[in-house]
Amino acid sequence: MTDLRLPEFSISPWRLRRSGLSWLHRSGDRVAAREPIAVCHVRLADSGRSDTPLPLHEEQNDLQIVLAPGSECTVTYREELSQGGYQALVEGGDWQGGECIGHADTLQGPGILQPLILAGRRGFENGEGRGSVLAGWHEKVRGFWDGEGEGRFGTVLALGTCEQTAIFRGDDTAFFSWFARAPGPVQLIAVADERCVHSSAVLLQHMRRTPAEAMAITEAVHSWIGERIGGADSASFPAFQPDAARGTLRGRWPHGQDVLFALHLLAEAVGTSPMLERSEVITGRGIVELSPPDAVALTLGSELALHYRHRRTGWIIAMHGFRFGPFIGPGIADWLRRDFEPLNRTVVDSQRDLAALADELKVRTGAGLLVQNLIASDVAERVSNYSWLGDAFDKSLGVLGTEANLMLTDLTRQHSIAMIDSDALAAELGVRHCPDRFHASRELVEAQRSEVHRVLREYKVPGF
Amino acid sequence: MSAPGRTTRRIVSIFAKGNVDIRDSLLWSRVGGVLEWNGINEVLRERHSGVVARIKHETCTRLDLIPLPGETPLAPPESVARRLPSGSHPIDRQHRTAMFDAPVDAVVLSLQSAATNALVRHRRDGWLLLPDELESWDAESRAYLASECEYAGLAPIETVLDRLARLVAAIEERLQAHVLVYNLSPLTPGERTHCWLGAEDSIGLRVQRLNLGLADLSARLGFSIVDVDRIVACAGADRLKVDLIHLTAEGWQLVAEEVVRILDERGCFDVRPDT
Numbered sequence: 001m002t003d004l005r006l007p008e009f010s011i012s013p014w015r016l017r018r019s020g021l022s023w024l025h026r027s028g029d030r031v032a033a034r035e036p037i038a039v040c041h042v043r044l045a046d047s048g049r050s051d052t053p054l055p056l057h058e059e060q061n062d063l064q065i066v067l068a069p070g071s072e073c074t075v076t077y078r079e080e081l082s083q084g085g086y087q088a089l090v091e092g093g094d095w096q097g098g099e100c101i102g103h104a105d106t107l108q109g110p111g112i113l114q115p116l117i118l119a120g121r122r123g124f125e126n127g128e129g130r131g132s133v134l135a136g137w138h139e140k141v142r143g144f145w146d147g148e149g150e151g152r153f154g155t156v157l158a159l160g161t162c163e164q165t166a167i168f169r170g171d172d173t174a175f176f177s178w179f180a181r182a183p184g185p186v187q188l189i190a191v192a193d194e195r196c197v198h199s200s201a202v203l204l205q206h207m208r209r210t211p212a213e214a215m216a217i218t219e220a221v222h223s224w225i226g227e228r229i230g231g232a233d234s235a236s237f238p239a240f241q242p243d244a245a246r247g248t249l250r251g252r253w254p255h256g257q258d259v260l261f262a263l264h265l266l267a268e269a270v271g272t273s274p275m276l277e278r279s280e281v282i283t284g285r286g287i288v289e290l291s292p293p294d295a296v297a298l299t300l301g302s303e304l305a306l307h308y309r310h311r312r313t314g315w316i317i318a319m320h321g322f323r324f325g326p327f328i329g330p331g332i333a334d335w336l337r338r339d340f341e342p343l344n345r346t347v348v349d350s351q352r353d354l355a356a357l358a359d360e361l362k363v364r365t366g367a368g369l370l371v372q373n374l375i376a377s378d379v380a381e382r383v384s385n386y387s388w389l390g391d392a393f394d395k396s397l398g399v400l401g402t403e404a405n406l407m408l409t410d411l412t413r414q415h416s417i418a419m420i421d422s423d424a425l426a427a428e429l430g431v432r433h434c435p436d437r438f439h440a441s442r443e444l445v446e447a448q449r450s451e452v453h454r455v456l457r458e459y460k461v462p463g464f
Numbered sequence: 465m466s467a468p469g470r471t472t473r474r475i476v477s478i479f480a481k482g483n484v485d486i487r488d489s490l491l492w493s494r495v496g497g498v499l500e501w502n503g504i505n506e507v508l509r510e511r512h513s514g515v516v517a518r519i520k521h522e523t524c525t526r527l528d529l530i531p532l533p534g535e536t537p538l539a540p541p542e543s544v545a546r547r548l549p550s551g552s553h554p555i556d557r558q559h560r561t562a563m564f565d566a567p568v569d570a571v572v573l574s575l576q577s578a579a580t581n582a583l584v585r586h587r588r589d590g591w592l593l594l595p596d597e598l599e600s601w602d603a604e605s606r607a608y609l610a611s612e613c614e615y616a617g618l619a620p621i622e623t624v625l626d627r628l629a630r631l632v633a634a635i636e637e638r639l640q641a642h643v644l645v646y647n648l649s650p651l652t653p654g655e656r657t658h659c660w661l662g663a664e665d666s667i668g669l670r671v672q673r674l675n676l677g678l679a680d681l682s683a684r685l686g687f688s689i690v691d692v693d694r695i696v697a698c699a700g701a702d703r704l705k706v707d708l709i710h711l712t713a714e715g716w717q718l719v720a721e722e723v724v725r726i727l728d729e730r731g732c733f734d735v736r737p738d739t
Contacts, residue, residue, distance in 0.1 A: 370658075376697075377693065377694045377697035377698065378694075379698055381694075382691070382694065383689075383691070384688045384689050384690070384691060384722075384725075384726050384729070385682060385686060385687070385688045385689070386679050386680070386682035386683035386689070387682060387683050387684065387685065387686035389683060393679075393680075393683040396679075398679075398694075399676065399679050399680075402672055402675065402676045402679075403676060405672065406669070406672055406673060406676065409660055409669060410660075412658070412659045412660045412661065413660045413661055413662070413663070414661075417659075418658040418659050419657075419658050419659070420658065421656065421657070421658065424650075424651055424655075424656070426697065427649065427651050427693075427696060427697035427700070427701050428651060428653070428700060428701045428702050429700050429702060430697070430698060430699050430700025430701075430702075430703065431697045431698050432698065432699075432700075433700075451656065451658075454656075455658050458658075
């Protein structure tokens, strides 16, 4: 039997506080190398002696450490370290490097557990969402690990649409699949597309934004929010209507959602572009500040989102059509109709913007783009005679997808862009693995993940 | 009126101009002497029992070499056709077709020859030739080829599509036949390229460009595409593909079923007063 011990972190002058442990397996289970067995919440605490800002201060409320053995073994826990309840959610004691949390038989090598550190930057800091691994709504999430590798951290930023969330965050939404395969040191960052889809047009404009432009956007949003709230009358508050006096199902103030969404759009537009943002990681060697990402992963699917340009400021936003209604209310739709104009982008527009983005990013940070292409074939779209489509021909996703994929292939010839050929992977396995072109089965996601990994290694991104 | 006791059959005549994809899906697929797929009539027997397909098959050297009615192709002289080996594409037939010789219900073509067949050109006279199965040619024939001809390569995609547009128009005008064109699955099992820096188009990329051009042509001219690309993608290339062109027996069957579906959709199986 080998003792399974907590790893040491060198974070002086700060202290690391932790919650109780939550087990991710049952005692007695056989687990693979780097398969997570326990998780806890942690927080950096100021010892009172430091006058420097707290590292990772924007992620303190959702910082977790996941622990895994370095090789395959059978684990037995020290059950008293997991009391459940709120002790598993709230930090109650100091992290003690070397503390034994369980035992393993047939473990190869030392029993120091491998840490995967998860950090979530909340969209709304005061909104608690703790409960499981990397739970809650975050505008940005990170997973990083020192691992067994040497040298500097390699960082990959995933900015694509939902099919890419599956590849990077995985079924567990906490990067476990990458932790198991990339030796490290590695950092993965994912920024989801719920607020604004990260098309090349949106990203390019964000990266080039000036303070004056940020100010103009802020004023535009401020003005609309003022109107939206200022236009409220007594009928705007369903909770306080006469018929609600004895109880009502209408619990929410509808205007609130519109205002919050506008604020989130604004917060992203005037915050730092994630492609340029540096980050801090907790390691065994101390807290290390990392450069902007080495590689940025995008999806061609982002280019298909609905784009709008603010008439006065030129601010470009992009959203998925399916978000209107169930997620984005009529107030925002009215705002878009009045103050924005639809931006109908063609494959040629995407080509121009992706090329400019790749070139500018290369100059600014040295990062390369990995762009996932579109799955062009569809189980449902069975067209044998394209003349029957009439004017819809150009909008047929089969045609558009093939055009866009060929465009992306051409871009890889001249710019720092690598193509992740999801179309070929889906066709190899069969598009029944992705019947709607975007949401893939576990098998296809794993094939895509392997391909991303292969490309990252080929591009010599450190740690992979 | 049919004789008593005799089943009335609707015969659909098809002129099939193409190579392995056309033959193996519509006629038969034989691997190592074993019949693996018995062609379109297997599908018809099951789905349209009163219909039989009568297929006239002709190999296709390359789509853009098919002569249109009234054209005199620039073909190798008879003496060259006699002295050089032929393979599956007899030299004296490479620039000929019987497509317009008799009426048919449907003409089936394929992009395969345009995607893959590279030709040589006679240096002095300019005629084109497909040196089929070149690896089996004798030294003298190879020497003739080397001294008299130069590599002409694949046909430009625009040329293929322009020529195909004219061919479709001629078929519809002369034969009043339905036109079906097979596209190709661009996948080559195991091939995975993420960066094309300094690289020419692979055959897979060329196929994608041809497929896209074919869809555009279909939108303008109204002929039907047998979407082999989609059929393979839906079932999975791992299951259906052997190499760029060859499919498994299941693949050929699915292609034949799609041809039957399209012919049915176009009314080719409707009972006519004279049947």
